[in-house]
Amino acid sequence: MIELLKKVQLFESLSNEQLHHILSIANKQTFPPGIVLFQENDPGSAFYILLKGSVKIYTRSTSGEEKVLSLIQAGESFGELSLLDGRPRSASAQTLESTSLLVIAGHTFHDLLRNQFEITRHIMAELCRRLRDTNQHVYDLTFVDARTRVLKNVILLANRHGSRSGNVISIKVALNYDELAQMAGVTKQALSQVLRDLEDRHILTFGLNEYKLDLARLNG
Known part of the structure; x- marks a missing residue:
């Protein structure tokens, strides 16, 4: 203990x-x-x-x-x-x-x-x-659009709770889509659109209660 x-x-x-x-x-x-x-x-x-x-x-x-x-x-x-x-x-x-x-x-x-x-x-x-x-x-x-709020929230969770290996940060998150949307202050639809785009560009990959953020692709 x-x-x-x-x-x-x-x-x-x-x-x-x-x-x-x-x-x-x-x-x-x-x-x-x-x-x-x-x-x-x-x-x-x-x-x-x-x-x-x-x-x-x-x-x-x-x-x-x-x-x-x-x-x-x-x-x-x-x-x-x-x-x-x-x-x-x-x-x-x-x-x-x-x-x-x-x-x-x-x-x-x-x-x-x-x-x-x-x-x-x-x-x-x-x-x-x-x-x-x-x-x-x-x-x-007040001043930031929905897409940017989602990106900031993803990066915030990665920085606070993720484990880094090279350019990839892995984070286990037990929050569902509704809860992630609430944290970012966006609708569930807006969250899904941004996450889908990040996944299509291989910036984010998803597993069971986990995602991986590729910093090289994010900054590329």
Whole structure:
């Protein structure tokens, strides 16, 4: 378990002793696909560290329309915002596949922040990154055409979650077409058209819950 924790971005600078402390205060839980971990407007009660699998963060409109905000994969964490400001959850979280998590209760999370500055610093940096991403997304929705938004989203997923071999980046994505379209802020039809074009030009190749991005062809 210590080796798994060392792969978590939040804990990359901690010693083995500190990692053992994390394990002592956390509860490991495993969930099947499709489980809602918390819903928008729920009170925040826990912080989550993803060890295996993937989770989508999303919101719903009053008419029930879903908007996927981000994809969380192994080595990432989520759920800290409502613990920090004491307000309800700003979005919902749902497992996309069989998922293992470390869950830290809210009061224990606050103790951890007080005692481990490196964790506090990392969380602050992550919140700043998300704010920048939100600002960029608002800009894209306002000024950028659908094709470019799809391309940017594909590259973003590859950069954040992919593994590179030469000019090819492979990424496993459990999101379906509807969810990918929601992340990019385009219609499913627009997404399909762009992905089909990229596939025809051999920039993207698709497998089961996986795609490969050829950077040489993308830049060619």
